[in-house]
Amino acid sequence: MAEPPTWPGLPPQIQSRSLVVNDLDVHIFEANPDVTLVGPPPLLILLHGFPELAYSWRKIMIPLSNAGYYVVAPDQRGYGRTKRRGVQHTHDHYAFEDDLAPFRMLNLVTDVVALVYTLGYTSVAAVVGHDFGSRVAGHCALIRPDVFKAVVMMSAPYTGAPAMPLGGTLPEKSPIQALSEALAGLTPPRKHYTMYYSTREANTDMTNPPQGLRAFLEAYFYVKSGSWHGNQARRLGAPSAATFAKLPLYYVMNLGETMPETVAREGYAPSESELANLAWLTGEEIEVYVREYTQTGFQGGMNRYRCATDPRWTEDLKVLAGKKVEIPAMFISGSRDWGMYQIPGELERMSRETCKLMREEDVVTVERAGHWVEQEAPEVVTATLLKFLKEHRPDSLGAAQ
Structure with a gap:
């Protein structure tokens, strides 16, 4: 049996394990609160971007768990030690010829919802996504506001489902x-x-x-x-x-x-x-x-990028055209991150149109940080998240009873 991997820089309170979630063995890092709580702790889900891993959240997981949250960061589909069940985990684990259907956005949201249920929860205090994970987190909020009670997008603005042209004329x-x-x-x-x-x-x-x-x-x-x-x-x-x-x-x-x-x-x-x-x-x-x-x-x-750039794989999202995010929403970016400006107008559209409850103070830029804001400025990101979560934390967000 192979020796378990070492994770330099990973606090010892963070545990690593894998869970069977639908067609995947999903690798997660998790941190439980070291405090006495009445009932199960509220759940936070952290979704990494490209080319990152669950490991990318290592610097903020313990401060969040110390605040009373059960913090879970998965290697998302296609990344790290999450693997398709029954497929050997080798260098050619993923091929260009693979069926892209599992990587389309609707299925990525299904992955997250299934993970939540596998963990024994039916509601999530907040889903937090960075980079491409921001798009997944945004769609989680759009599609399942009953499960995800708040959403935080980082570095990549989220502007909702693909538009449905009025009059039915497609470009x-x-x-x-x-x-x-x-x-x-x-x-x-x-x-x-x-x-x-x-x-x-x-x-x-x-x-x-x-x-x-x-x-x-x-x-x-x-x-x-x-x-x-x-x-x-x-x-x-x-x-x-x-x-x-x-x-x-x-x-x-x-x-x-x-x-x-x-x-x-x-x-x-x-x-x-x-x-x-x-x-x-x-x-x-x-x-x-x-x-x-x-x-x-x-x-x-x-x-994921192949699905995003080929309209065939976003067609099923058009049923959500015009739908707004109606749960509390926040956006965090480094002030030196071009990601928030890479598509002109998206930042404004997200805050003014897509996310109905996003306030001006919910768009936060972290000075001197760039694209990897949760790694570059973990203390500021943690404090910003905790302030937002405290403002929007419902009375009960524990596991299913």
Whole structure:
């Protein structure tokens, strides 16, 4: 039997285990409150983004559990040690030829609801999602407000289900297809990273990069963080190819480049001294990501992008067109994170239209932090979450009786 993995930087109070959830063996980290409570503690679900893991929440789980919450962070479908039942967990665990239906958004929400019930709960104090996990958390709130009593989106604004055009006239091309053509027509030609992640080549590019997987992941985490000098995030103008081209190259790439080539460019890649001073992600911690992605590759996570960029896999969400999030909602982002501005107007649409109970003070930016805000500024994120949760915590949010 293989030795259990080590998790540098993981507080000893956080436990690791796997649960059978539908067609998956779901790996979770969990932290129970070290306080005496009447009844079961309220549940918090934390959903990571790309290319992250449940491990990415390690810095905020214990403070949240110390406040009286049962905190659970799963490796989501396609990531880490969560695996399809009956399939050997190897480097080719996920393939480009896989059926994409399990990775469509409606099924990702089903994964979370099924996890909640497997844990013995029927309600969740809040679902918190970062990056792509923000979209999943938002859809959890939209679809099952009876289960999820509050929602927190981080880094990626959530704007609801796909729109249903009035009058029944569908556009000839999806927005991402139209954008892709426009970006390719620029000088020099460009491409959106979500379309790159949807290609067959992307997984091989990123799993076996010329600089090595560790150097690639170090550069990728660094260049999207508040530590990189180029992240001076700001609102952009009206949507157009020229507007999107103002984003850093890790969002709107040069047409002929891979992501490893992009983050290795001069002015992007970190120096040895910059990596040595990256206190929020140590060398031991980056090795966890290297180890896990060496085992799984990136295809499982990229399958989500393939569903997001192909309208066939969002068709079933159109039944929710026009529906609003009607539970308390918050958005948290680093002030140096371009993610909140990468699609012009989405931040405003989320706070003014999609989330009916999102107040002005519920849109929080954390100074000097970048995209990995829960890892870069865990103390501020924890305090912000606890303040929000205290304001919106119902009287009873325990396990099913």
